[in-house]
Amino acid sequence: MTRLSRRLFLGATAATLASPAALRAQTDAIKLGSLTPLTGVGGAYGPSMRDAIAGVIEQVNEAGGVLGSQIELVSEDTQTSPEAAVRAARKLIDVDGVSAIMGTWASSVTTAVAPLAWESKTMLLCVSGADSITQLPHQGFICRTQPNSKLQIRVAGDFMVEEGATQMAWIGPQTPFAASSIEILGEMAAANGAGMESLIYEADKSTYRSEVDQILRAPPDFIMLGGYAADSTVLLRDIWQAGYDGKIIGPAYAVNNTVLEALPADVTEGVFTWEGAPAIDSGAYGNIQAILGVDDVDPYSAQTYDHASLAILAMAAAGDASGDAIRANIRAISQGDGQVVESAVDGLAALDGGINYSGASGPCDFDEIGDITGTQFVFKQISGSGASEYKRA
Amino acid sequence: MDLLPQLLVNGIISGTLLAIPAIGFTAIFAVLRFPNFSVASHATIGAFAGYAANVWLGLPAAPALIAAFLVAALVGLVSDEVALKPLRPYGALTAAIASIALTIVLENMVRFGFGNDLRGYDLPLVRDWRIAGVRVGPQQVQNFALALGIMAAVFAALKFTRIGKAMRAVADNPTLAELKGIDPVWVGRLTVFMAMGLVGAGGMLLGLGTSIDPLTGFRFILPIFAAAVVGGLGSIPGAALGAMVVGVGEELSILVLSPSYKSAVGFIAIILVLAFRPRGLLGERAY
Numbered sequence: 001m002t003r004l005s006r007r008l009f010l011g012a013t014a015a016t017l018a019s020p021a022a023l024r025a026q027t028d029a030i031k032l033g034s035l036t037p038l039t040g041v042g043g044a045y046g047p048s049m050r051d052a053i054a055g056v057i058e059q060v061n062e063a064g065g066v067l068g069s070q071i072e073l074v075s076e077d078t079q080t081s082p083e084a085a086v087r088a089a090r091k092l093i094d095v096d097g098v099s100a101i102m103g104t105w106a107s108s109v110t111t112a113v114a115p116l117a118w119e120s121k122t123m124l125l126c127v128s129g130a131d132s133i134t135q136l137p138h139q140g141f142i143c144r145t146q147p148n149s150k151l152q153i154r155v156a157g158d159f160m161v162e163e164g165a166t167q168m169a170w171i172g173p174q175t176p177f178a179a180s181s182i183e184i185l186g187e188m189a190a191a192n193g194a195g196m197e198s199l200i201y202e203a204d205k206s207t208y209r210s211e212v213d214q215i216l217r218a219p220p221d222f223i224m225l226g227g228y229a230a231d232s233t234v235l236l237r238d239i240w241q242a243g244y245d246g247k248i249i250g251p252a253y254a255v256n257n258t259v260l261e262a263l264p265a266d267v268t269e270g271v272f273t274w275e276g277a278p279a280i281d282s283g284a285y286g287n288i289q290a291i292l293g294v295d296d297v298d299p300y301s302a303q304t305y306d307h308a309s310l311a312i313l314a315m316a317a318a319g320d321a322s323g324d325a326i327r328a329n330i331r332a333i334s335q336g337d338g339q340v341v342e343s344a345v346d347g348l349a350a351l352d353g354g355i356n357y358s359g360a361s362g363p364c365d366f367d368e369i370g371d372i373t374g375t376q377f378v379f380k381q382i383s384g385s386g387a388s389e390y391k392r393a
Numbered sequence: 394m395d396l397l398p399q400l401l402v403n404g405i406i407s408g409t410l411l412a413i414p415a416i417g418f419t420a421i422f423a424v425l426r427f428p429n430f431s432v433a434s435h436a437t438i439g440a441f442a443g444y445a446a447n448v449w450l451g452l453p454a455a456p457a458l459i460a461a462f463l464v465a466a467l468v469g470l471v472s473d474e475v476a477l478k479p480l481r482p483y484g485a486l487t488a489a490i491a492s493i494a495l496t497i498v499l500e501n502m503v504r505f506g507f508g509n510d511l512r513g514y515d516l517p518l519v520r521d522w523r524i525a526g527v528r529v530g531p532q533q534v535q536n537f538a539l540a541l542g543i544m545a546a547v548f549a550a551l552k553f554t555r556i557g558k559a560m561r562a563v564a565d566n567p568t569l570a571e572l573k574g575i576d577p578v579w580v581g582r583l584t585v586f587m588a589m590g591l592v593g594a595g596g597m598l599l600g601l602g603t604s605i606d607p608l609t610g611f612r613f614i615l616p617i618f619a620a621a622v623v624g625g626l627g628s629i630p631g632a633a634l635g636a637m638v639v640g641v642g643e644e645l646s647i648l649v650l651s652p653s654y655k656s657a658v659g660f661i662a663i664i665l666v667l668a669f670r671p672r673g674l675l676g677e678r679a680y
Contacts, residue, residue, distance in 0.1 A: 040608075043509030174653045201652040204612045206603045209403045210644045211652050213396055213528075233511050233604045241521045241530050262513035262604040 029072040030065075030321040032057065032311060033098035033122075035088055035113065036304070040080025041228045042105040044258050045300045048292055049103045049127075050075050052301040055291030056308035056344050063345045066316050074098055078105065082112035089113045093120045099315070099323040102307035104128060105300060106228075107149075107176040110142075117141050123314075123326040125307035127300045130176035134369040140327045143310075143370040145303040145361050147276050147377075149177035150184060155377050155393055156224060156249055156274050157188040163247060163272075165222035167195040171215050171235065172226020173203035181226055195220075203231050212238045225250035233259045240267040251275065252299070252380070252387075260385055268382045276361065277378035277392065278302040284309075284342035284360035299361060306359035309344040310334055313357055316348055333357050335365040399527050400644045406533050408640020409540045413595030414613065415620035415632040416547060417588035423564035423627035423677075424584040427485040431472065431492040432592045432617060434499035436610030439465035439593020440600040441503055441512075448515045454601065457514075458539060458594050465593020466586045472499065473585045496611075504607040511604040536598050543594060544633060550587075551629065560584055564627065565678070616643070619659035623666050625673025634674055638662060 034053045036046035057071045065071060074096045076088035085104065092098045093116060100123035104110040107130035114133065117124035118141040126133070126142065129149040134142060160168060168189045170182050182198040189196035197218045201211045212235070215223070223239065225232050225248065232254040239248065252275035260268055278299050279285055288297050288305040311326050313333040318325035333347065338354030341347040347355050357364055363374045380387035414436055421429045442464035446457040472495055480491045521528040551557035562570040563580045571577055596610050620639045624631025642658045650657070666673055 039504065039509060199652060202655045204608070205655065206599050206609070206612060207403075207407065210396075210400050210647050213399050213403075214647060214652070217396075230511060230604070230606060230608075233513075237518070237603065241518070242528060243520050243523075258510045262511040264513075264518045267518065 028069055030067065030069045030315070031072050031074055031096050031098045032308065033089075033092035033096065033101040034073055034075040034103050034304070035078055035085065035092060035101050036075075036103040037080040037105045037109070038077035040078070041230050042078070042080040044229065044256065045105060045253075045298060046077070046103075048294075048298065048301045049105070049304040051292055052288055052297075052305040053102055053308040055288070056305055056312070059291075060312055060344050060348065063348065066312050066348060067319065067321055069321070071312065078109045080106050080109065082106075082108050085109040086112050086116065089116050093117075093122055098122065099321055100125060100307075100311040100326055102126075102311065103300075103304045107133060110144075111136070111176060114138060114142060117323075120323070121327075122323040123311060123330070125304075125311065127303045131180055132176055134371050138370065140370070141323065143330060143366050143372075145306055145359075145364065145372050146299075147375045148371050150180060151375075152251070152274075152276075152377075153177075153181045153184045154188070156251075157185050159272070159274065159379055159391075159393070160222045160224065160247075160249065161188065161192045161194070163222065165189075165194055165247070167197075167218050167220045167222070169196070169215050169218060169220035169223045170198040170226055171211065171223060172200065173228075173231055174200050175226070178226060181224075185224065201231075203227065205231070206234065208235050208238050209242075211235075212242050212244075216242055216244060219244075219246075221246040223248045225254055228254050229256055229259050233262050236267050236271070237263060247272065249274065255382070256298075260382065260387075265384055269384075271382045272379055272390065273382070273387055274377055274379045275299055277376040278360055279358070279362050279376075282342055282358065282360060284358065287343050288360045297360065302360035306357075306361050306364050309347065309357060309359060310364065312344045313347045313351070313355065316351055331366055335363075396648065397645075398525075400648065401641065402527050402529055404641030404644035405637070406529075406537050406640075407644065408637035409537055409544075410595065410598045411613070411616055411620055411640050412633040412636035413540055413543055413598060414592040415595075415617050415624070415636045416544070416629055417591035417595065418617050419621040419624070419627055419629055419632040420560070420584055420588040420591075422621065423629070424560055425481065425488075425581055427481065427488040427492070428618070428621075428626070429477070429492045429588075430489060430614060430618075431469075431477075431496040431499065432589070433610040433614040434496040434503070435465045435469050435589045435592045436596025436599070436613060436617075437500060437503055437605070437607055438468050438610075439590075439596035440605045440609050441507055442593065443597035443600070444512055444514060444605060448512075451515075454514070454516060454535065455539065458597055461597035462590040462594040465596070466590030468499070469589025469592070470582060470586045473589075474582075478581075500607050500611065507607065509606060511606050513604045514601055516601070530602070532602055536601055540595075540598055543591070547591065547629070556583060615656060615659045616640075619662050623662045623674060625675045625677050627677040628673060628675045631673050631675035631677075635662075638674075 034050045036049040038046040078085035102125045104126040107128040110126040110128040118138045127146045249272040252273040314326040314329040317329040334357045338356040377393045379390045381390040439461035443457040443461035446452045446460035521530045620635035624635030
């Protein structure tokens, strides 16, 4: 019995020692990681964000791969929870050895995953808006395709002022961008002679009646929502039931189609939304429409289409598939005077002459800390069961 | 302070709705002696069963509530037989941990069937009434009445029916009850059926005024647990009282605390009760 155990033990040890060699043998394929919210409050976006990445990789593989290798996608679920996302990121980095992690959505998730990325020299491409993310000491290992929240709030604040707000209110859950949103909106209100009230509530409650009673005391004539879809659904209903008939604006990721389907049309009538506008007239947008098989691509799937394209092109430009190579070359292929390309496959073909990738989410130009520049915004107004374009900024 | 009457009304209504699943939770504890955290997913299942009855079959709220009760009760019975009952002999902690695993499994089954999207019940939405400066919604009043009706039925059943008396007997002293010819296994099954039915109905009532998704029940697990502990784990009137304390406490807390700390009220209530009155406000006698 003892002898058998010892033999088993020796065998297992030998197998363990041999395994790095076995792993090396498999690293022919280049691995990229998708880390999107397949479940949780971001669950409405994660699956199609992952499919966008998979679609780009499939196109590149069909065209012969990159650096003489095929690309393998490893997909994990953040569950829209920082704890689960960190576990998943550890697996992507330590077990799969991916060179880039793409598609982290909630700011809290990206913030939690970021240190793992820069410590392991893995590129992190995210769609999160909190300002604090690109201020982390990330050494260039983070780029985001989502405009930062300061810019988003300023653009929306301008809109509120233009639409005649005299008493503004901000109401939202505790998020990494709640405090800065309130601060910016407060400054903008003061500069334009308007009043401003704010309230931070707890996410994941089934009713916000008391919170609504408190925020409506001012009383405001223009309310900005600062949450996600689940709490905004509850909030919009509570605000309407309380008899509020002023204006409301919310980010498009919070007042999205699932919210419109879950609420009666009366409640959402006239509500404004705003978001970074995908480049709907671009070839890249047409490509992602074809990949996903839908007409209306959400901004996050457009962004992850760009993540995958940028990562692949940066590797190809570096001649090296590491995260460090992506970090060093991502700006070389995304901005500058090169030939404008709108897909990874076209970019790989034109790489030698110098390229400037322009994607489905916009021009994809990054500043020195990894923030996106040159994004367009679109304001929409909800009427009936849909939202129609109101203006662009 | 001008908000006080409004907050009290909001708190009483939310406390009454919370009492239904809290009674289910504490009833299982009274008879089977373990905290069954799978109430979270059963509340979700009830909410979705009610949704299916209301939106797909076009039933009004009250019959849909019966569907919520029956589906959650059946799922509760089957999942208890399969997953929890075999583990109960290994102790309350084992069963409690298994119930957490069970709730994750069931929640994901709901997610598999219905997806992650938010869903709203097909009910007419009207603006709130304002009575003496306090606003209250017609739907809230209806939910409040339904919850009171359910509670009255539960207390009547426990007091006047043979089944209710058998449950109370097993809760008080299982050995003695068995000597008297009461089969504790069947009483256990009945308790799970009734309790998970209540949890399902409660899940739907809590979801009626808002929207539901696969995490609906999970959001209430802390207040449900707090209500049961505050009232006295295993005490059914205690659960109702505890739910009122937690419900009113959460709403009143915004007078002194930032609303982002609302859930802290549940924790604070648990700590205070465990520190000063470990058996809960009404002790642990089932009824």
